[in-house]
Amino acid sequence: MEERIIAAGFGGQGVMALGQMLTYAGMVEDKRVSWVPSYGPEMRGGTANCNVIISDDLIGSPVVIEATTALVLNKPSLDKFEHSVVPGGKLFINSSLISTKSTREDIDVYYVPANDIANEIGNNRVANMVMLGAYLEATKMVGMDSIEKAFYKVFGENKAHLLPINKEALEKGAEAVRK
Amino acid sequence: MTVVFERTTGLTEVETHYCPGCTHGIIHRLVAEVLVELDILDDTIGVCPVGCSVLAYKYFNCDMQQAAHGRAPAVATGAKRVHPDKFVFTYQGDGDLASIGTAEIVHAAHRGEKISTIFVNNAIYGMTGGQMAPTTLIGQKATTAPYGRDEETMGMPLRMSEMLATIDGAKFVERVSVDTPANIRKAKRAIKKCFQVQLEGKGFGIVEVLSTCPTNWGLTPVESLKWLKENMIPYYPLGNFKSPEEVE
Amino acid sequence: MEKVLMKGNEAVCAAAIAAGCKYFFGYPITPQNEIPEYMARELPKVGGTFIQAESEVAAINMVYGAAGAGARVMTSSSSPGVALKQEGISYCAGAELPAVIVNMMRGGPGLGSIQPSQTDYFQATRGGGNGDYKTLVLAPADVQELVDLTIEGFDKADYYRNPVMILGDGFIGQMMEPVVFKDRSDVELPEKPWATSGTKGERKPNIINSLYLGAEELEEHNIHLQAKYAEMAKNEVKVESFGLEDAELVIAAYGTTSRICKTAISKLEKEGYKVGLIRPISLWPYPFNEFEKINDDCKGVLTVEMNTGQMTDDVQIALNGRMPSYFYGRTGGMAPTPEEIVNKVKEILGGDR
Helix, strand or coil: CEEEEEEEEECCCCHHHHHHHHHHHHHHCCCEEEEEECCCHHHCCCEEEEEEEEECCCCCCCCCCCEEEEEECCHHHHHHHHHHEEEEEEEEEECCCCCCCCCCCCCEEEEECHHHHHHHHCCHHHHHHHHHHHHHHHHCCCCHHHHHHHHHHHHCHHHHHHHHHHHHHHHHHHHHHHC | CCCCCCCCCCECCCCCCCCCCCCHHHHHHHHHHHHHHCCCHHHEEEEECCCHHHHHHHHECCEEEECCCCCHHHHHHHHHHHCCCCEEEEEEEHHHHHHHCHHHHHHHHHCCCCCEEEEEECCCECCCCCECCCCCCECCCECCECCCECHHHHCCCCCHHHHHHCCCCEEEEEEEECCCHHHHHHHHHHHHHHHHHHHCCCCEEEEEEECCCHHHHCCCHHHHHHHHHHHHHHHCCCEEEECHHHHC | CCEEEEEHHHHHHHHHHHCCCCEEEECCCCCCCHHHHHHHHHHHHHCCEEEECCCHHHHHHHHHHHHHCCCCEEEEECHHHHHHHHHHHHHHHHHCCCEEEEEEEECCCCCCCCCECCCCHHHHHCCCCCCCCCCEEECCCCHHHHHHHHHHHHHHHHHHCCEEEEEEEHHHHHCEEEEECCCCCCCCCCCCCCCCCCCCCCCCCCEECCCCCCHHHHHHHHHHHHHHHHHHHHHCCCEEEECCCCCCEEEECCHHHHHHHHHHHHHHHHCCCCEEEEEECEEECCCHHHHHHCCCCCCCEEEEECCCCCCHHHHHHHHCCCCCEEEEECCCCCCCCHHHHHHHHHHHHCCCC
16 A cells, blocks of 8 residues: 655645644554655745655655645645546545536545635634545545544644644544545 | 073974064964963863964964864854863954954854954965955055055955944954054953953953064064054054943 | 654754754755754753854854864755855865764755755765865665664764765655654763863863875875775765666666655566666765676666766766666756656666566
């Protein structure tokens, strides 16, 4: 098994943290993992993306060219990475901000109204966790226990009070996929 | 028989390479005497520059580091941060400190590094053969200013002490000269005070010493002392620009 | 010890501190800013000192001063900044001072880009400053190796009294991977009786110096340095390789590029191509002898780098005309893709199978 993920959005949408949560959780489950960010001027409000690999075997290139999964949180990211997904792969689209549909028919596409769900919960900033919840439900890549452990690693113990709202976001995201 | 004069133990017995009449020897001796009088010679790390005093590591009788051109304050910073309880000084010329090493001296002062700098200003590059220094006077000839320094294209001579005195981290700044016995005694007092500023943990200190270069000035040693007095002191006024009492 | 997920730039700092480094002098430059930031945050906690120097030039000269004073000390930068540090690195080599210099390489020449590259291979392996000198150059391919080589780098720097360069690329610095730190609490740092720390009246003055005005004296110093480098060349070669005995083609690559090549090699294997790999871990000393293990029927060696082919010089020296040398690379911050490498290998070996 080798899961190669691209998570992309604009700066501030939390795609880096989303990727780190997955990476940590994979490590907690003793899988081989790597996380590589895009970095540079595009981090200042432009598009940001990170590559995550979760694998049973040694990881070769940490750069994801042929993704098994892409999570896109804004339109430019869909345009950029829609065709990076291998046939049979998965594409998660933040349908709150992306009104167009994917043209791909050889992959599984999930439309998740991540910002709408996040707003319903009461915090627009957890849209990334809604996307992650949807992804976890569809792939079962890592367990929720591991994600919880990862939460503390990524956000620090002093953000413990934010765990409930993040868990709720994960659950609502999962629900969106189950529908 | 009574001993009336002897070599300071602050200097090694190595014969210096300085030209006849050059005042580096006097300044070396003053620094060494102060190190001995303050009883810190055995707890001192000196840093010497590139320029005429490049070989000073052979002359000072203490641990020494030889630094790249202009970088002595950075090297001294590294040594002092590792050994905050040791006395650390740099000995630099005008090319080293006022030209290639301006960033290093300004920022060592700016950080308030607890180091002491002896800045020997003789208004010329000595070691490389008489090229123009940032401190070369207007009209003064140098091998790279064969028609004399011209303000229009070469700028006015740089007054480092005045400039450094504007920096908060610099706690002691004084310009002295070694052209007369009286001035030599004043120079020694300034060096001692500067070193005490470091020993008391107050911050960065510098003593600018106006010095001669008979060889590259093309003058005799005696003429050189006279030239220093008549040309350098009017442009580079002697005196204290800053001391801790004044700061506090 | 516990497995932790760390960014390369932070892991190299944690490794340095684990190795007993308490002094760091640096200047900000992308893509290695997490290094000075980590050191500024963590060094005070272990009684160490961080200084943001006024320039890379000042930073490396502070390293010189601290190393000369007997401390374990590190600086880091990225390509243009490491170019500025060459003066001090040469002085450290000349004065035989141990120090660790980290270069998280970015695209060049000039200001170049901030994206990953391997464009400082020559600068690092040929001695980027003046004079006949060498630095031990270690090129990690993952974060764990970055940690291990950094810790070892401090030990080697002290042992040889020589600068050691950790040559990473932007990926190595920015990538997060799990790492484990070995317990080093029982390791004692070596004594440095040559360091300047004040004579205390108990010994003759120690002098840190790279100046030898007498030609004979300097020649003697250089002969001494070369003998040291010869010992390093004998003892410090590090290399990973596989498949050399039956490879149709061998790829030579280091750092992140070697990982991309491994992905390409396993793709090629599935298509029936036998491709071996030589991954130099020490770029200087270079693992020349490893190339002798390549079978005689091999069609050649393909060097893959994120530059325009700097390592091919060493590959060709190693091959000594025995078989052809090929090159594939991307520059400017572009990384080669496994597919591009697969295609290049097929082009050399002739068509699809």
